[in-house]
Structures are given as C-alpha cells and as structure tokens.
Amino acid sequence: MYNREKGAVLTLDAGGTNFVFSTIKDNKEVVDPVDFPAYPDDLHKCLNSIVTGFKEVIKHLKSDPIAISFAFPGPADYENGIIGDLPNFPAFRGGVALGPYLKEKFGLPVFINNDGNLFAYGEALAGALPEINKQLEAAGNPKRYRNLLAVTLGTGFGGGVVIDNRLLTGDNGCGGDVWISANKYDHHLLAEEGVSIRAVKREYRELSGDESDISPKEIFEIAEGTKTGNREAAIKSFERLGEIAGFTISESLNIVDGLVVIGGGIANAHKYILPAMIKEMNGVRKTVKGDIFPRLQMKAYNLEDENEKALFLNNESEIVTIPESNKTATYHSVKKIGVWTSMLGTSKAIAIGAYNFALNQLS
Known part of the structure; x- marks a missing residue:
C-alpha cells in the first residue's frame, strides 16, 4: 500500500x-x-x-x-x-x-x-460525505452513507459517482456523465440544455424579454433584488434549472442511491435551485392502472434548509427482535436522501479528488 x-x-x-x-x-x-x-x-x-x-x-x-x-x-x-x-x-x-x-x-x-469525477471524489473522501456522517453520529442516528452522486452546474452539467469510496470511471471513462441524459421537457434534448449557464441565460431572456447578454451572476443579483431587472423571471430561471436537474438526478439515484452534492458557479443560486430540485425529486410516477408511486424510493431533503436538515438527521430507525431470540436488530424503515452544496468549494474538491485519485492509482 x-x-x-x-x-x-x-x-x-x-x-x-x-x-x-x-x-x-x-x-x-x-x-x-x-x-x-x-x-x-x-x-x-x-x-x-x-x-x-x-x-x-x-x-x-x-x-x-x-x-x-x-x-x-x-x-x-x-x-x-x-x-x-x-x-x-x-x-x-x-x-x-x-x-x-x-x-x-x-x-x-x-x-x-474529468472535473465531475474528481469533484465527486474530493467531496466523498474529504467533504460532504464524511461531514454528513459526522453529523448523523452527533445526532445519535446510526445511519451512515457510503455512496455519493455529485453534479456541477456551470458551463455544462457535470457529474461523478463514488461507490463505497471507489470512483466510478466506467469501462470507457464515461461513468457518472449526466449531461447527456434526457431533458425533462424534451427527451430528444440533452439534460445539459436545461442545466447550464446558457440555459439560465436563455430562460431569463425568454421570460423577461430582455435581449441583453446578461450573466447568471447578474441574474442572481436580479433575483436577490440588488440589481434592476425582472425579478420573477430571474427566480423562475433558476427554478427551471433546478427542476430539470432534479429530473436527471432522480433517474441517476434509482441506480446510485447515495447522497447528492451540488457544485459549480451556478450552485451559488442554490436558494432558488434546490427547492425546485427537491420538489421534482419528491414527485410521483404512475402505473397504467393509475397506481401512484413516489418518484424515488427515498424521500429527498434539502440540507441547506435547517428544518429539513434536522428532519434528515433525526433518528427514525426502529429496534426489532430477532425471531426465536432475545437479541435485536436495527431496522431503517424510513429511506432518506440528502442534497447539499459543496463543503469544500468546487475547485478545492476537484484538487483533493485529483490528489486522492493519484494515490489510489499508485497504491
């Protein structure tokens, strides 16, 4: 080693x-x-x-x-x-x-x-994943998470997956690539067409009628009321991105089943993005007969919201008796998933991911 x-x-x-x-x-x-x-x-x-x-x-x-x-x-x-x-x-x-x-x-x-993979690896080994497990322990909750899906919201829609401290690279180096997934509103379009800098700019332009070349940072300032512009359109631009990202993240979580970490420059607008994302993740699906099922088997929580975070950390496990024995076992009857923004900052997480990736390859 x-x-x-x-x-x-x-x-x-x-x-x-x-x-x-x-x-x-x-x-x-x-x-x-x-x-x-x-x-x-x-x-x-x-x-x-x-x-x-x-x-x-x-x-x-x-x-x-x-x-x-x-x-x-x-x-x-x-x-x-x-x-x-x-x-x-x-x-x-x-x-x-x-x-x-x-x-x-x-x-x-x-x-x-790629940056999505290394961002995920950094957050899994030294960022959000160990931190949330530390907070679960402090809350007296025996649940621990070992898997992570990380996405970056910026020029494009990046992604990476870590399974039990192992980075998923895939046989062709395409593991965790969410950008090419189907777009919620048009399955022939890339998810990235709705989750990127250009998507936020396009949405604001269409909703506000403002044809000027305005950056996501400026659109966020309009949403915050610190810059003149169409505030409702600005907020809806980020909400739309969160909804489309939530659709793709949900599809991925049905396979990965782990915590979600959001990074990239657009993630600074998480106060508008995450509620829409969580709403999409906690939506429903139906059968042909009309039976309704949760969009995910796990309930999603916005860990940037203190009330939702408290509910996520709350220990809802049960103790059940082992048949024909006086011993017991822990039963996690409530399935939960948390969505958080980067603990380290995107660039630092990528650097730490690159460092650990090298050490793993050298071991």
Missing part, C-alpha cells in the same frame, strides 16, 4: 482562459496557486504554459512531487492520457497525448480525469 506521507501531488485547474496550478498533500494545499494563460488556440504555447506552471509550483516544494493529477475537459481517453477534440481548445484537434507528454517532461506518473 502506498504511503501517503511520502510526497505531494501536482494539480491543475484547466480553464479555457487560465490554467491554475497547485500542489496537494494530506488533502491540503501546500503552495500558493499560480496561474498562466491557457492559449487554447495554439498547441505549442498551451503545452509550454502547462510545463511552466508545474515547474513554478515545484520550486516551492520542500521535497520532490510523486505524481501529476488533474482534471481536463473531455472528450478524452483518460486512462491513456489522450485529450480529444475540444470545442474550447481548438489546439487539441485530432487528439493530443497530454499525459504521456507530461510524463516524459517530468518523469512522474500522470493521471487525468
């Missing part, structure tokens, strides 16, 4: 405009992050920027790093470190062997995955 005390892992937050480099050890950032331009249109400059960034953070380490691990947008063959055609990175057209290139440059193992 790999000794986690031996070294740090170099990480990278790969945005379309800037690359932010850091180093993680023991689930903590051990250097101040540095950033360099991404140069998405020029492969030579882009690769040079990545190499320069990693060299810069290495200067501040007390010992040699043990690996490089980071998130990079897909499509990609992550297992072999090949980045495919990216709309935001024209320089990678035709596929670029980024992992093998960096391995040659630094003589280190290189691990790449």
